[in-house]
Amino acid sequence: MLKKHFFIGSIFLLLIILGGIFSLATQCATPDNSKENERNFNFKTKETMQLPDPVKDGDMSLEKTLTLRRSKRSYTDEPLTIEQISQLLWSAQGVTSERGFRTAPTAGGTLPLEMFFVVNNVDDLKQGIYQYHPDDHSISLIREGYYSDDLTRACMGQSMVRDASVNFIFGAVYERTTSRYGERGYRYVYNEIGHASQNLHLQAASLDLGTVVIGAYDDDEVERILDLDPEINILYIMPVGNIN
Numbered sequence: 001m002l003k004k005h006f007f008i009g010s011i012f013l014l015l016i017i018l019g020g021i022f023s024l025a026t027q028c029a030t031p032d033n034s035k036e037n038e039r040n041f042n043f044k045t046k047e048t049m050q051l052p053d054p055v056k057d058g059d060m061s062l063e064k065t066l067t068l069r070r071s072k073r074s075y076t077d078e079p080l081t082i083e084q085i086s087q088l089l090w091s092a093q094g095v096t097s098e099r100g101f102r103t104a105p106t107a108g109g110t111l112p113l114e115m116f117f118v119v120n121n122v123d124d125l126k127q128g129i130y131q132y133h134p135d136d137h138s139i140s141l142i143r144e145g146y147y148s149d150d151l152t153r154a155c156m157g158q159s160m161v162r163d164a165s166v167n168f169i170f171g172a173v174y175e176r177t178t179s180r181y182g183e184r185g186y187r188y189v190y191n192e193i194g195h196a197s198q199n200l201h202l203q204a205a206s207l208d209l210g211t212v213v214i215g216a217y218d219d220d221e222v223e224r225i226l227d228l229d230p231e232i233n234i235l236y237i238m239p240v241g242n243i244n
């Protein structure tokens with residue numbers, strides 16, 4: 001009799017443990033909307049516009065795109081189109097699931113990345129600093145103006161920043177990920193930047209556009225030029241332009 005009770009009790013305990021593991025796993029794979037992470041810095045300005053829908057079945061195979069991906073640092077004066085901007089932003093951080101997940105994986109659904117871009121020469125877009133809103137695939141003009149020279153100086157004079165039609169800027173709010181994972185969260189944010197920037201690199205290759213990832217820049221200077229919230233850390237810059 002005692003044995004039977006012990007057996008039933010053990011099964012019960014096992015079920016509770018399994019339930020706990022399941023709920024933890026589910027929680028880890030859900031975008032984090034907790035109060036702590038509500039500060040999303042994703043503000044829409046008066047000049048917000050909807051981007052054209054991205055193409056989701058392009059002509060170039062993944063294998064060919066991987067073979068063609070190369071850092072390219074020399075661009076022509078031909079402007080980029082709004083369709084190309086739409087495609088590049090979507091490749092890096094576009095929403096691809098009903099639950100809000102994106103083209104790049106995100107640790108525990110914490111979504112630490114914020115994408116900005118500095119327009120120099122794009123059809124139908126004023127020169128200025130913009131933010132991408134992945135949730136509805138729209139963009140907002142944060143500040144109008146010509147910033148390519150300043151940005152080039154902040155990037156140690158690397159001329160492709162000046163010559164590019166657009167410079168994509170990857171920012172991250174560490175707190176979103178470190179509040180869940182502690183110190184290890186920093187590593188996860190760097191991992192995530194790698195995923196998102198590689199997506200953009202591959203998308204540029206498949207559109208026959210040139211790009212390169214830039215890590216050599218003065219953090220303070222770039223952050224001063226962009227003048228964003230201090231909690232947004234700039235982790236990568238990608239100039240993009242047409243190539244010959």
Ligand SMILES: Cc1cc2nc3c(=O)[nH]c(=O)nc-3n(C[C@H](O)[C@H](O)[C@H](O)COP(=O)(O)O)c2cc1C
Binds near residue numbers: 071073158212214
């Ligand atoms: C973390 C990181 C930082 C980089 N920073 C720069 C940079 O500041 N300027 C630059 O011209 N290239 C930069 N690159 C690009 C490398 O120079 C380039 O990937 C390398 O020469 C290999 O060429 P590939 O990309 O065509 O394979 C960086 C690459 C990585 C991964």
